Amino acid sequence: MSSFVRIPIIKLYDNLIVSIQVALSDRLAQQLKDDITDQIQNTKAKGLIIDVSGVDLIDSYLSRALRDIGLISRMMGVRTVICGLDPLIAMTLVEMDMSLQGVRTALSLERAVELLDEERKHQSLALFRKPGER
Amino acid sequence: MTVNDGQVLAVLRDYISEITSRSMLAAATRWSKVEISRLGPGDGRHLLTELQKGIQLYVKSPMQRRECLDRLALLLEDAAEAPASSRGPKKIVIREESDIVSARGAARALSGELGFTPATQIKIATAVSELARNIVQYAGSGEITLIPFHNGRREGIEITSSDQGPGISDTAEIFEGRNRSRTGLGIGLRGTRNLMDEFDLKTAPGQGVEVRIRKYVQ
Numbered sequence: 001m002s003s004f005v006r007i008p009i010i011k012l013y014d015n016l017i018v019s020i021q022v023a024l025s026d027r028l029a030q031q032l033k034d035d036i037t038d039q040i041q042n043t044k045a046k047g048l049i050i051d052v053s054g055v056d057l058i059d060s061y062l063s064r065a066l067r068d069i070g071l072i073s074r075m076m077g078v079r080t081v082i083c084g085l086d087p088l089i090a091m092t093l094v095e096m097d098m099s100l101q102g103v104r105t106a107l108s109l110e111r112a113v114e115l116l117d118e119e120r121k122h123q124s125l126a127l128f129r130k131p132g133e134r
Numbered sequence: 135m136t137v138n139d140g141q142v143l144a145v146l147r148d149y150i151s152e153i154t155s156r157s158m159l160a161a162a163t164r165w166s167k168v169e170i171s172r173l174g175p176g177d178g179r180h181l182l183t184e185l186q187k188g189i190q191l192y193v194k195s196p197m198q199r200r201e202c203l204d205r206l207a208l209l210l211e212d213a214a215e216a217p218a219s220s221r222g223p224k225k226i227v228i229r230e231e232s233d234i235v236s237a238r239g240a241a242r243a244l245s246g247e248l249g250f251t252p253a254t255q256i257k258i259a260t261a262v263s264e265l266a267r268n269i270v271q272y273a274g275s276g277e278i279t280l281i282p283f284h285n286g287r288r289e290g291i292e293i294t295s296s297d298q299g300p301g302i303s304d305t306a307e308i309f310e311g312r313n314r315s316r317t318g319l320g321i322g323l324r325g326t327r328n329l330m331d332e333f334d335l336k337t338a339p340g341q342g343v344e345v346r347i348r349k350y351v352q
Contacts, residue, residue: 059263060322088253096325
């Protein structure tokens with residue numbers, strides 16, 4: 001029916017940035033999952049940032065969708081960071097005993113970019129270490 | 135009948151301080167672009183809508199808030215059209231996914247009117263979202279009813295969700311966390327129970343599911 005509305009995925013240097021600013025319906029969440037995997041493949045991005053500062057609430061379905069996106073991306077070699085989680089939503093998630101396991105979170109978009117940068121630096125340094133060295 | 139600033143202020147002063155009343159009225163007239171001494175058709179309602187925003191902020195008790203709004207509505211001759219009319223029970227038919235979004239929107243709006251804090255409003259909306267989602271996913275269709283209640287000292291919201299779907303065969307399994315459905319039925323229902331003050335589930339295989347939850351205004 002309504003595959004017209006889509007959430008834009010922006011590539012910025014090595015990262016894909018997705019900012020969710022609308023009430024996310026299940027259909028939209030599924031569409032986003034498909035679009036992100038396509039984009040990862042097409043752009044060869046190394047990191048994925050999902051900004052959820054515009055999301056009005058996160059229920060079990062949506063938290064699962066976010067976690068799935070994180071896991072799928074990781075299988076494709078891309079690290080996911082979720083940023084901008086509203087404190088009230090975070091409280092609700094904790095009370096419901098749900099977690100966004102498998103995905104890292106950052107306070108802001110800037111912190112998310114830094115986190116992914118640091119990690120990549122760390123990884124490339126690791127390539128030069130001698131075997132057994134930590 | 136004409137109204138003047140003084141009459142509106144007189145009502146507001148019964149609930150909030152003089153200075154807050156004055157600035158609230160000034161802001162409301164500015165935003166609604168309405169002149170109190172010359173109210174045209176519909177102007178009263180515009181002004182009331184703006185005043186309501188301030189009242190939501192400054193008048194703490196939901197009872198007082200309602201009383202204040204009612205008096206203002208009467209004064210502004212638009213009692214019939216006054217907002218704050220959505221306080222009766224509200225039934226939402228759930229048939230498809232887009233109904234989930236409207237159900238949680240309605241739950242949030244109503245809980246806001248009832249005086250729940252923003253944190254609790256989110257919890258209530260999340261619980262409604264879980265219930266509505268279960269209806270769509272497992273039963274196909276059903277309905278959710280939002281009922282403000284007031285008994286004795288306690289005030290709050292009651293939400294019922296009912297469907298004629300396949301029902302749940304082992305509820306204990308769900309609440310002990312052994313159920314790992316593909317869509318997360320257990321997580322949703324457990325989560326809902328954690329968020330609410332009261333949780334009541336009635337179901338049997340083939341008999342549909344009926345959930346009744348309550349949250350009290352603190």
